[in-house]
Amino acid sequence: MSIKHPIVAVTGSSGAGTSTVKNAMEQIFRRNQFNAAVVEGDSYHKFDRAEMRDRLRKADEKGKNLSHFGPEGNDFNELEKTFRSYGETGSALRRYYVHNEEEAVLHKAKPGTFTEWSPIPEGSDLLFYEGLHGGVVTQSSNVAQFVDLLIGVVPIVNLEWIQKIHRDTHVRGYSREAVTDTILRRMHDYVHYITPQFSLTDVNFQRVPMVDTSNPFISRDIPTLDESMVVIRFRDPKKSGVDFQYLLNMIDGSFMSRRNNIVVPGGKMGLAMELIMQPMIEELVLHGSNRVSVATTHDRFSKRVPAL
Numbered sequence: 001m002s003i004k005h006p007i008v009a010v011t012g013s014s015g016a017g018t019s020t021v022k023n024a025m026e027q028i029f030r031r032n033q034f035n036a037a038v039v040e041g042d043s044y045h046k047f048d049r050a051e052m053r054d055r056l057r058k059a060d061e062k063g064k065n066l067s068h069f070g071p072e073g074n075d076f077n078e079l080e081k082t083f084r085s086y087g088e089t090g091s092a093l094r095r096y097y098v099h100n101e102e103e104a105v106l107h108k109a110k111p112g113t114f115t116e117w118s119p120i121p122e123g124s125d126l127l128f129y130e131g132l133h134g135g136v137v138t139q140s141s142n143v144a145q146f147v148d149l150l151i152g153v154v155p156i157v158n159l160e161w162i163q164k165i166h167r168d169t170h171v172r173g174y175s176r177e178a179v180t181d182t183i184l185r186r187m188h189d190y191v192h193y194i195t196p197q198f199s200l201t202d203v204n205f206q207r208v209p210m211v212d213t214s215n216p217f218i219s220r221d222i223p224t225l226d227e228s229m230v231v232i233r234f235r236d237p238k239k240s241g242v243d244f245q246y247l248l249n250m251i252d253g254s255f256m257s258r259r260n261n262i263v264v265p266g267g268k269m270g271l272a273m274e275l276i277m278q279p280m281i282e283e284l285v286l287h288g289s290n291r292v293s294v295a296t297t298h299d300r301f302s303k304r305v306p307a308l
Helices: 018-032 049-061 076-089 101-107 157-170 176-185 187-199 244-250 266-286 288-293
Strands: 007-011 036-040 126-131 149-153 203-209 228-234 255-258 261-265
Touching: 007 018, 007 076, 018 126, 018 149, 018 266, 076 126, 126 266, 149 187, 149 266, 157 176, 157 203, 176 187, 203 266, 228 266, 244 255, 244 261, 244 266, 261 266
Parallel strands: 007 126, 007 149, 036 126, 149 203
Antiparallel strands: 203 228, 228 261, 255 261
């Protein structure tokens, strides 16, 4: 945590839709002319694409677990180091994972590889992380303790699987059977390293489809936003300073399901994100010394410890 150098992290598993929050954040940064240093979660994988495939094959032969969800496939200590350094100095080392040919041209590196580590330029207003492990806590690493605003993107698990199956089969060219095997292989790490983060998030956005998704492995299409509702949960409404009445007035069709939950139509998710997140980001960047009203106190972060 740092008054001068705040860190905002969006965390969610593969296919969860964290890019939706990223787009909303980019609008907020542009509107406020905030200079955000962006850090991508994939940059902290331990292995490039070719080496990961080799490691997966060897792990499978030995009956061992390996996935991008857990510590065997990621460097959580390096991510924690990045957050700590940025919070203290406003800079840290970062790199990029090159996903495709378009990014290869941008970064001048081969798809499936990493760029070299380089310093984040000084002068940024905040660090913005988007990936799998923005709030991860293990016995040896505590990334969450350095995050000033932690946001979760958590569609119900069947919808998450549908989105992943469609993305990996239609965009990445994998077979449906191969994607199903990946989901099963990742289950241990999903339970132990992904889902625990959502008990630590300041705000969760969970999309719930209003259509039948009981068998995600045979679904022919992804439920649309208009076929969904979004449950938004605030960890501590008083400290976050959320004005529920304002949100209810601004978002048609919204309602409160619990004292810390508001439900909005799926088509209003982007609007809800901007209405909720913009004042929080502004408070962090412009009034860091009064951060208690939006993010956390030291006592609260002391509770972000491993669940052993």
